[in-house]
Amino acid sequence: MLDKAKKLITYLKTKGADYADIRIHEVDEEERISTMNGDIEDYQLNSKQGYGIRVLVNGAWGFSSSEIMSFDAMIATGEIAIEKAQSASDFIKQSINLAEKETLIDSYHSPCEIDPFSVSTADKIARLQQLDKQLQHEKFEYSGLYCHFYKRHILYVDSDGSEIKRQLIEIDAGYFAYATDKEGHKQRRTFNMPQNANGTTGWENIINDQQFDHTLRIQTELLALLDAPVCEKEICDVILLPEMMALQTHETIGHALELDRILGYELSYAGGSHVELEDFGQLQFGSEKLTARADGTVQNSPGSIGFDDDGVKARNVTLIEKGRLQDAITSRQMIMEANDKAGKVIFTASGATSRSQNYSNLPIERMNNINVDAGQDGSLQDIIAATKNGLLMESPRSWSIGSNRENFHFATEIAWKIKDGKITNMVRNATYSGDSLPFWRSLDMVGNQSTWELQPVFHCGKGQPNQIMRLAHGVPACRFSNVQVGK
């Protein structure tokens, strides 16, 4: 396959491509198992194979994909990509330039102890049924869990001379339980299995004994939620636990700092960003307690893929340092365009975050691991103890964000009222809202490493055609002051 890819790239250059690359998904498999109330609700084996070809001609991109793996089909698909680029070049203001990158002949393997595809179907089903049983309760109408295993072998070759092989394994797993509250409305508790940032991504995570602890916690919390009072409308401090912090970071730091979005390429769909190019190095995005990064070098995460789809090696980029905006989520193309537009060098190198969902999609700026550094404000107990009037919130239930990521309204599955440094009671139907910059500037406590967790996200949507991306957020528990809740 490597030979075919190299021959194709040579051919496309002779046909007028100034740059060309091909991504071939030689293996792309998915095994999905889900349970509900003790039953195996769904078992699926999905596989696909295909490739996408991207070319630059006359300063414009053209892209075409196919699932016919013959060399003739590759040539024909490449010619379509050239035609697309030629058409596109008929309406461009600024030719696409790609930032310098290292030419690499390299490979990457996800860290994995037990390949989930090597475990027998019977063993997988037995383990899931065991956990499902543990989660069940007579008051729950529905409860269950899901495990999705992904295996992808991707070959990347470009006309700069790079040849990169990646073997990726990912597991998306979680629990859910639903029951009816005292008002007759459904309440839920869900749990998205976090990843050990320094660990491995295989089946070993599912057979880990900690899974039983999680099922028991979900069970206990949902039972208590059924009789909990409704969250009252007030302004108070909020402490966000990692699942909620991941959403907050995702929506109001991650998406806001995608450079294509800042430049206006997502306006017609997902929206723009309140961040301007002149804000880099200047804007006090959050309080001094906020340091955030786009870290593709985290050892174990669905956001860690070794090399992005521009063939750039993963980096750890500081986005916000002590509250000050420093960098963005970037690709080779966008940093050149942004620097040109700004008339100065803002971005010095691609952040290696040009990613595509699949072989059939053109890569665009996507989050990798958008993390917030742990702080110096102690454990979760320390933060609670320091809170006079607050709400401790966890697990996203709904989210709605302004088109420039300038404001947000989030609902959580569960929350606990804090009075005078102690948790007094649980509340249900909690919501909070705010304007993004004032909210991040109100960050006044950041938990230490004991509160930090890597929360995976397997369903981030962006772009047209829409691409669903896998990523993660390593985040600590954080406190924000004077937040509107319950509205």
Add this chain to the structure above:
Amino acid sequence: MQTQDKAQDKVIRSAAKKSTMQSVKMQLEQINQFMQAQGITGSVAYEQETSHMVRCGRSQISLNVSEQGEKYFIELQQGKQKVAGSTTAQIDELDKLKTFVLSLNEKLVFMPEVAHRRPMMPIAQATLDNHVDSTTDKTLTNGLDKCKVDPALANLDSKRLVDLFKQCAEYFKNENVEISGAFSAGIQRYAVINTLVEKALSYEGSDYNVEMVLQLLDHDKKELRVSDVGHALNQFDSEKLIKHLAKMYQIKTQTPRQEITPGEYDVIFYADAFADLTNYMGYLTLYGESYEYGMGMLQKDKHKVGNKLFSDKLSIVDDPEDTDILFNRPVGRNGIKRPHFPLISEGVLNNLFYSEKEDCDRFNVALNNDANVAGMKVQTGTGPATFDEMVKSCVKPTLFIPYIHYMNFTNAAKGEFTGTSRFGTFLIEQGAIKAHLYNQRINDSYHNTFNNIEWLSSTLTHINTSNTYGMRNAASIACPLFVKVNKVKITGSNKQNG
């Protein structure tokens, strides 16, 4: 350029030759026969897409892509055991598909029995010859198969897509604006069969959808948008779209910007916004599976089919024979024949979609439709037919909201939702547009919204509702051009961040 065009034509012609709908159906019938011969009970579904998309950003083409995808979905059931899978394959790869069926069948023995699982049902069968010619541009309905393909969309030259944005740029060349948008066109095909029948059923349709956004650089980067959806290229009218943008541009640049206090307002929703409200309300109200699980806004002990839920001005229907509906498919991807299906009649709940066998088995209810391919029509009323008439109709202060950005449920059980207005929120009073507003956040419920309808426009339009997740699946809502709703709860704006 001609060489490349020929190359593309060659690939398209070759693909078309290799996999006409008839050849796909024959292939499915062969796999079906193979499964029958092996004593395997199950279904095989086929989906194929050809998609072209041009995307524009910063007044230039940012991507120009072509996607070809073909996928087979196989589900096997033995008694109360079931297994499913999908794979990419080409029309001539029958052996690959047979091997895949056998590998899934090997997994079947490991699947525990599910007590409530009921036997597979035969898919619908036509009484007429199923064959249709997928290369014709005629709309044909023969038996239950359907072919509604415009070859002009299937074989679209991407230059045509690029030209829309060029035209728009030319029109606004003297204004300091940036143009964004996306123009997508293509075809979608599906076919389905199961081992309880002999003949496959199929659908083949073309569609386009387009959206164009202006960002006003001299006016605080305010935004305006226009969109369109259709099944044939001759429905597309670029001048009409640009003219609409020009009109909105004029309003936005010639009225002052104003902030309003949070509170309850009468709101006229443009079709885009109302279609979005209808779509989201539909998720919580019209899906039988949500109703059975209690995940929607209807509670089984309080709400039943036959109850009045909404304003008697509201009627919604899904009807594969209704020519007002763009993508009307007679058969679902689940193989069920789709009937005339009133959902809401004068505010009364008539029917719920039951589309998913696994869920229906759990609750022992019958499958009656396939919501995944449904096309809803909100019946028009007697309200203003045009934008100018709509403006003149407003005497008291009224908000005009063309679009709702990022709607989501804040409390599904109560039908509560939130979202912000976008692309030109106007304040209308005394028959004139007085001001344009910051984007406003709505926090309300579908119960309130659909009960407080004052009028619906007499003009019907089509709004794209396909989400481009996964394979191409054209979807739209036929909807009145404007709908006026009283007492909508506005809780704030984006003024703080500009």
